[in-house]
Every structure is written in structure tokens, then in C-alpha cells.
Amino acid sequence: xxxxxQPDIHITVSEGASLELxxxxxxxxxxxxxxxxxSPGQGLQLLLKYFSGDTLVQGIKGxxxxxxxSQSSFNLxxxxxxxxxxxxxxxxxxGGGSNYKLTFGxxxxxxVNP
Amino acid sequence: DTGVSQNPRHKITKRGQxxxxxxxxxxxxxxxxxxxxxxxxxxxFLTYFQNEAQLEKSRLLSDRFSAExxxxxxxxxxxxxxxxxxxxxYLCASSSIDSPLHFGNGTRLTVT
Numbered sequence: 745x746x747x748x749x750q751p752d753i754h755i756t757v758s759e760g761a762s763l764e765l766x767x768x769x770x771x772x773x774x775x776x777x778x779x780x781x782x783s784p785g786q787g788l789q790l791l792l793k794y795f796s797g798d799t800l801v802q803g804i805k806g807x808x809x810x811x812x813x814s815q816s817s818f819n820l821x822x823x824x825x826x827x828x829x830x831x832x833x834x835x836x837x838x839g840g841g842s843n844y845k846l847t848f849g850x851x852x853x854x855x856v857n858p
Numbered sequence: 859d860t861g862v863s864q865n866p867r868h869k870i871t872k873r874g875q876x877x878x879x880x881x882x883x884x885x886x887x888x889x890x891x892x893x894x895x896x897x898x899x900x901x902x903f904l905t906y907f908q909n910e911a912q913l914e915k916s917r918l919l920s921d922r923f924s925a926e927x928x929x930x931x932x933x934x935x936x937x938x939x940x941x942x943x944x945x946x947x948y949l950c951a952s953s954s955i956d957s958p959l960h961f962g963n964g965t966r967l968t969v970t
Contacts, residue, residue, distance in 0.1 A: 780959060787862070787949060788901070789959040834900050843914060844889060844953050848900030 746771050747773075748837045750849035757825050758857045765820040765852050767835030775837040777818040778846065779809055782832045791833075794818060805829070830856040860884075862962035864950050870968045871940055878936045879965045883952030890933050891959060892925055893949040894918065901949055907933060940969045 749768045757763055769775055776795050780788040792803025799811040809820045818835060832853050836846040863882040871877050882910040883890050888909050901968035904923070906914045909930040919924055919925075922940075929946050951959040 764914075785966070787864075787963040788951075790958055790960070793958050796951065831960075836900075842908075843906060844959060845891065845903050845906055846901075846959060847903070850898070850900045 746775070746837065746839060746847055747806075748777075748835050748847055748849040750835055750852050752852045753850070754855070756855040759825045760824050760828050763820075763822045763825045763829070763854070764769060765833050765835075765854070767818045767849060768821065769815050769818060769835075769837050770816065771837060772840060773840060774813070775839060777809075777811065778836045779803065779818075780836060780848075781805075781832045782834065782851075784831075788834065791820070802808045814850070825854075825856055827856045827858065830854055862950055862952050862960055864948075864962035864965050866965055867963065868966045868968075870970065873940055873942060873969055875940055876938045877935065877940060877967065878934055879948055879950075879951075879967075881933045881935070881949075881950030881962060883932070883950070884960055885931075885953035887954045887957070887960070889953045889955075890927055890928065891951040891953075892933070892935050893951065895947040895949055895964070896945075904935075937967075940967075942969045945969045 747770045778793045779791040782788045794811045833850045834851045835849040865880045890907040892904040895901045907927040922938045925935045947964045949964045951960045951961045
């Protein structure tokens with residue numbers, strides 16, 4: 745079955761430190777992959793997406809993610825975290841059909857210490 | 859582009875009552891999705907419309923749930939005879955053929 749797994753439920757980093765959030769996928773073919781961020785009580789905001797081509801994708805707010813087929817991973821990174829980055833982060837994927845339905849991971853809650 | 863709009867933002871209801879939520883997608887988007895999100899979980903797919911046609915429904919969508927998109931624009935999600943287990947955030951998203959899903963801020967349902 746198609747799935748997306750986020751191994752880390754909760755991560756705490758200090759402001760200014762680097763960040764890497766892990767995402768693993770299980771799809772038969774190359775999936776379309778996404779990272780979304782959700783602040784408390786809010787909807788989801790798209791950070792970045794991977795469809796094909798360059799395996800390193802840049803997103804908004806200084807985030808980037810790298811698609812690694814050999815590791816079935818699509819990890820999200822940021823070189824220097826800001827306090828405003830504290831939120832929940834969701835990795836999502838879909839297959840290549842016309843239904844753009846996404847399958848989400850369970851999310852990683854990011855806490856940023858001052 | 860005013861984004862995806864959902865109303866109401868919050869709904870508190872008593873068990874057994876019916877509730878209806880509304881979603882207004884981004885105007886040029888022909889695809890509309892409903893998701894449900896419970897605490898500590900990622901969003902789970904409920905149903906999908908392309909224009910006015912409901913093309914897919916999840917097994918999560920019991921017969922107490924019904925969704926419509928009568929003119930291919932806004933959509934409604936109705937839950938009949940609500941149960942405490944229906945308490946969740948209900949998210950709507952829309953997309954076009956060349957765009958990813960854009961989500962609204964959701965409707966938080968509390969069933970007492």
C-alpha cells in the first residue's frame with residue numbers, strides 16, 4: 745500500500761540550530777512528494793513539492809528537501825531555525841494518477857527553544 | 859486568489875444532532891477534497907470531487923456522512939446523528955490540474 749512515514753513524533757531544537765525532519769515513502773513508482781506546515785488551529789500551508797527532475801527542491805521560509813530514491817526518503821531541512829518555525833510538519837505523497845489525493849504522515853511536532 | 863474558505867471555524871453540537879460544514883474553494887480549482895484530522899494524526903482523506911462529480915469516497919465516510927458539490931463550486935459536508943467519535947478538524951482543500959492541494963483553515967467539530 746502507498747504510505748508515508750514520519751519516524752519522529754516530536755523534535756526540539758535551539759533557535760539558530762539546523763533542522764532535519766525525516767520522511768520515508770512507500771510507493772510503486774516515483775511519487776509526488778510534499779511538505780506542509782500547520783500552526784495550532786490552522787490549516788496546512790505548502791512548504792515545497794517534488795514532482796521530478798532536480799532532487800533538491802527549495803521551498804518557502806528557507807526550507808529545502810532532498811529526494812533520495814535509494815533511501816525512499818524526502819527529508820526536510822533548514823540551516824538555521826527561527827522561533828516562528830515552531831509548528832507541526834507533515835510529509836505527504838501521491839501517485840501519478842489524475843486524482844491528486846494525498847496520503848499524509850502522522851506529523852512531526854517541532855519545538856524551538858530560545 | 860482569496861484562498862480556500864471554510865465555515866464555520868468551530869462547531870459544538872450535542873450527540874445525535876446533524877451538522878453541516880461549507881467549503882468555498884479557490885475559484886479556478888475544479889478539484890475539491892475533504893479530509894479529517896484528529897489530535898496527533900495527519901489528515902485522512904474522506905472524499906474527492908472533480909467539478910460536481912464525487913469520484914472517490916473513503917471507507918472512513920460512513921453512511922452518516924454525505925458530501926455535495928452541486929454546481930461544481932462550493933461544497934458541503936453533512937454529518938447526521940453525530941457521535942463523539944466524529945469530533946475532529948474537518949479540512950477542505952482544492953486544486954487544479956497544475957497545482958498542488960491548497961487547504962483551508964478547517965472546521966473544528968466538538969460533539970458533547
